[in-house]
Amino acid sequence: MRTYTNVKDLGNLNAAIKEALEIKKNRFAYKHLGENKTLLMVFFNSSLRTRLSTQKAGMNLGMNTMVLDINQGAWKLETERGVIMDGDKSEHILEAIPVMGSYCDIIGVRAFAQFENKEDDYQEKILNQFIQYSGRPVFSMEAATGHPLQAFADLITIEEYKKKDRPKVVLTWAPHPKALPQAVPNSFADFMNEADVDFVITHPEGYELAPQFVRGAKVEYKQDKALEGADFVYAKNWAAFADPNYGQIISKDMSWTVTTEKMALTNNALFMHCLPVRRNMIVSDDVIESPQSIVIQEAANREISAQTVIKRMLESL
Numbered sequence: 380m381r382t383y384t385n386v387k388d389l390g391n392l393n394a395a396i397k398e399a400l401e402i403k404k405n406r407f408a409y410k411h412l413g414e415n416k417t418l419l420m421v422f423f424n425s426s427l428r429t430r431l432s433t434q435k436a437g438m439n440l441g442m443n444t445m446v447l448d449i450n451q452g453a454w455k456l457e458t459e460r461g462v463i464m465d466g467d468k469s470e471h472i473l474e475a476i477p478v479m480g481s482y483c484d485i486i487g488v489r490a491f492a493q494f495e496n497k498e499d500d501y502q503e504k505i506l507n508q509f510i511q512y513s514g515r516p517v518f519s520m521e522a523a524t525g526h527p528l529q530a531f532a533d534l535i536t537i538e539e540y541k542k543k544d545r546p547k548v549v550l551t552w553a554p555h556p557k558a559l560p561q562a563v564p565n566s567f568a569d570f571m572n573e574a575d576v577d578f579v580i581t582h583p584e585g586y587e588l589a590p591q592f593v594r595g596a597k598v599e600y601k602q603d604k605a606l607e608g609a610d611f612v613y614a615k616n617w618a619a620f621a622d623p624n625y626g627q628i629i630s631k632d633m634s635w636t637v638t639t640e641k642m643a644l645t646n647n648a649l650f651m652h653c654l655p656v657r658r659n660m661i662v663s664d665d666v667i668e669s670p671q672s673i674v675i676q677e678a679a680n681r682e683i684s685a686q687t688v689i690k691r692m693l694e695s696l
């Protein structure tokens with residue numbers, strides 16, 4: 380595997396889930412693969428889970444791991460060609476990327492949507508420059524439009540906890556004080572559309588996601604109706620995608636918070652969220668602390684999704 384940015388990069392999804400569950404049973408079985416190999420993780424944005432789980436995955440595989448926080452201690456990077464660099468940016472990304480590539484064997488990149496220009500975000504300008512210029516296999520650790528390590532971990536979690544063959548999985552928008560990217564819901568939809576689940580997306584009008592991710596999924600504007608019979612409730616906030624409101628908050632409707640009353644509409648559903656989560660905005664204390672909440676188990680599976688992807692990349696070196 381040379382790139383990991385979306386569900387298609389995994390090939391056969393059932394085979395990928397099977398491989399992940401085998402890795403989970405014995406996570407040190409492939410320690411020889413990473414001997415004398417170096418993983419570089421480059422962060423343009425903050426992280427708790429991705430940073431720790433991906434580093435742990437690399438270590439499980441016997442790799443040396445290095446972390447670079449671009450905004451803390453590295454030179455500020457210019458990302459556009461043709462700019463006269465007389466401002467605060469000391470280095471161009473077109474030198475920085477091949478230099479980073481020269482010190483490692485595999486690169487993970489976190490570079491969120493900047494919400495300045497929809498085309499730049501949806502063309503994945505930063506991630507694609509790493510793919511093009513690093514000379515190394517590159518995986519997304521949440522880029523502008525996707526978070527495929529999260530969605531793969533989510534799918535593994537659903538596979539582990541489902542009580543029926545084709546569970547109903549509901550992705551629900553929920554309120555949040557800040558404008559958040561569409562990366563997590565995009566990738567969740569990308570994966571659920573390929574998985575053996577009954578997938579429904581619910582959000583207030585105006586929060587429609589990009590059609591290339593929604594594809595054939597059911598979209599229901601009434602949250603209560605969408606939640607009926609749900610086996611999994613996956614909550615997430617995102618800012619508007621549709622023009623002219625791209626990147627903006629158009630509603631903070633607190634009636635969309637996932638509460639005990641909302642969970643009562645479901646088929647005793649399990650509650651999921653990628654974390655970090657703002658309590659009593661996205662989800663009530665009672666729901667996230669209830670036995671129905673599997674957010675911690677879901678986060679733990681980030682180590683497994685990362686390890687499956689890095690293992691495949693090591694095998695392709």
Ligand code: AN0
Nearest residue numbers: 559560562563653654655
């Ligand atoms: C980020 C987001 O919504 O994309 C990261 C989630 C994994 N969340 C925040 O910035 C709070």
Ligand code: CP
Nearest residue numbers: 426427428429653654
């Ligand atoms: N879920 C997730 O990616 O968390 P972090 O932003 O803490 O890495």
